[in-house]
Amino acid sequence: xxxxxTPVSKSAKDGxxxxxxxxxxxxxxxxxxxxxxxxALCDQITYLQDKILYIKEETNFLxxxxxxxxxxxxxxxxxxxxxxxxxxxxxxxLLMRRKLLPPAPxxxxxxxxxxxxxxxxxxKKPVNKNVKKKQTLPVSExxxxxxxxxxxxxxxxxxxxLGEIVxxxxxxxxxxxxxxxxxxxxxxxxxxxxxxxxxxxxCKIIDAGLFPRFEIQSEDGLLxxxxxxxxxxxxxxxxxxxxYAMKVVNNASSCGADFFGLSNTTVHYLILSLPGAxxxxxxxxxxxxxxxxAKDDVLLKDDIDVCVxxxxxxxxxxxSYNREHFVTDAWLSG
Numbered sequence: 001x002x003x004x005x006t007p008v009s010k011s012a013k014d015g016x017x018x019x020x021x022x023x024x025x026x027x028x029x030x031x032x033x034x035x036x037x038x039x040a041l042c043d044q045i046t047y048l049q050d051k052i053l054y055i056k057e058e059t060n061f062l063x064x065x066x067x068x069x070x071x072x073x074x075x076x077x078x079x080x081x082x083x084x085x086x087x088x089x090x091x092x093x094l095l096m097r098r099k100l101l102p103p104a105p106x107x108x109x110x111x112x113x114x115x116x117x118x119x120x121x122x123x124k125k126p127v128n129k130n131v132k133k134k135q136t137l138p139v140s141e142x143x144x145x146x147x148x149x150x151x152x153x154x155x156x157x158x159x160x161x162l163g164e165i166v167x168x169x170x171x172x173x174x175x176x177x178x179x180x181x182x183x184x185x186x187x188x189x190x191x192x193x194x195x196x197x198x199x200x201x202x203c204k205i206i207d208a209g210l211f212p213r214f215e216i217q218s219e220d221g222l223l224x225x226x227x228x229x230x231x232x233x234x235x236x237x238x239x240x241x242x243x244y245a246m247k248v249v250n251n252a253s254s255c256g257a258d259f260f261g262l263s264n265t266t267v268h269y270l271i272l273s274l275p276g277a278x279x280x281x282x283x284x285x286x287x288x289x290x291x292x293x294a295k296d297d298v299l300l301k302d303d304i305d306v307c308v309x310x311x312x313x314x315x316x317x318x319x320s321y322n323r324e325h326f327v328t329d330a331w332l333s334g
Contacts, residue, residue, distance in 0.1 A: 064281050147270070156188035156310060157261050163205060165276040171211045173280040177262055178271050181207035185261040190313050192239045193220045195248075198310055203260045214260070229256025237307060244318060255307040
């Protein structure tokens, strides 16, 4: 016996389809809303992370600034205390001369002891002879207090311009060095074409935007450019090695600051006296002492380093050279 199936009307089928389509649209809207909500949460997390990083950097800057202010306040307190002491002493002497204060009582006569007493031995503090003070040379100044340029630091180095300290970019200073934009020095070293001859090099620090650009311009017409003083100097040493087709000097040395004159104690002291030096947050400040003796008494590093000293380089140069890079005296003079 067969059972008759009740036929489903077309309207009923359309009703079921409309129901599922509505559910599908609702589910799709819910998924889209979840995607937007997830993206908004990711943006909020990224914003909070950037804000936390900014607060950390600001905290570190304020901490360093507070330490610098405390150090300057302590130095100012010592100076003010000495000034007040001298002022009080001079005021008392002036009042005693005008008889506004009674004269000081005479000192009591020294008592003569029955037997001479031996003074106790004073212990001398041990002196560390290995510690060297950073000493600077006296710099000539005009009547108004401005420094007279060029400054002759040594026989083969003089400073043409100190430049200006860049305070809004941390790439213009390091922990032990400050690179002022517009700094110009003149260094006498071996020629990059014929190292047997002397040549003058002009060293510059140029503001190239985010980073400084270092240049060494030789009077022979060659230009060496780098992002650090060492990179510039190493290119010059590589050029000298190529003249002899062998490694005469160590072109991987870190003597760029010496060649530019930035590591010289006198130059370093003068750069720190420029406006804005205290705003270099990464730099560690040092104390200097002025030396009143002659320049020959100051032992400079470049006096013994073949990478920056012409006389020392001549002792290690071989007799033979590469003819392709050699230039005669007549060419240089012409």
